[in-house]
Amino acid sequence: MTKTTATRPSFSPLTRRQFYARLRREGFAKSPMQMTRAGVTYTKGTGRDMVSVTIPKDHSHTAMVFGQGLPLTGVMYDTSEGRRAPFGRGFDPASLNMPCFLWVVLALAGGHITEK
Numbered sequence: 001m002t003k004t005t006a007t008r009p010s011f012s013p014l015t016r017r018q019f020y021a022r023l024r025r026e027g028f029a030k031s032p033m034q035m036t037r038a039g040v041t042y043t044k045g046t047g048r049d050m051v052s053v054t055i056p057k058d059h060s061h062t063a064m065v066f067g068q069g070l071p072l073t074g075v076m077y078d079t080s081e082g083r084r085a086p087f088g089r090g091f092d093p094a095s096l097n098m099p100c101f102l103w104v105v106l107a108l109a110g111g112h113i114t115e116k
Contacts, residue, residue, distance in 0.1 A: 013100040016060060022106055023053065039064075044109075053109045063105045071114040076105065 014022070020042070028042040031052070041054040051067030061078040075088030078101035084090070091104050096113070098104055107113045 014102040016055070016102070019055075019060070019102040019106070023109070026106070026110060028053065028109070051109055053105060055105070060100075060102055063101070063108070065105065065108045067109075070108070070111050072108055076108060078104070 020040070023042045026044070028044040028051075031041040031043045034041050036054065036056075038058065039054045039056045041052060043053075044051045045067075048068055051070060052065070054064040056062055061083060063076045064074070065076055066073045072089065077083065077085035077088055077090045078093065079085055079090035080092045080094060080101070091101070091113075093099065093101050093104050096104060096107075098107070104113070
């Protein structure tokens with residue numbers, strides 16, 4: 001059995017606009033090649049060091065986070081409020097002391113969430 005831990009402190013919930021501003025503050029830029037028409041992709045770095053974050057336009061309970069240097073990558077889901085993760089990895093923001101799933105995505109993209 002694995003335990004997921006986070007090293008980012010908790011803050012107030014984020015809006016999508018605040019989330020994208022925080023991504024830009026951490027060095028991400030909107031990708032010239034969007035991974036999907038139904039989502040927004042931000043990238044940081046190039047080549048093997050590139051980290052990619054895609055959030056669907058409809059909702060903010062799913063994210064795709066990919067990068068070789070990250071401890072956890074793949075499709076991530078918010079499992080709070082009884083939501084289920086059909087595939088990928090599920091996270092409950094409350095169990096990580098975070099107010100919303102967008103904070104979880106920021107922590108994942110920064111490599112602050114690891115499995116122990």
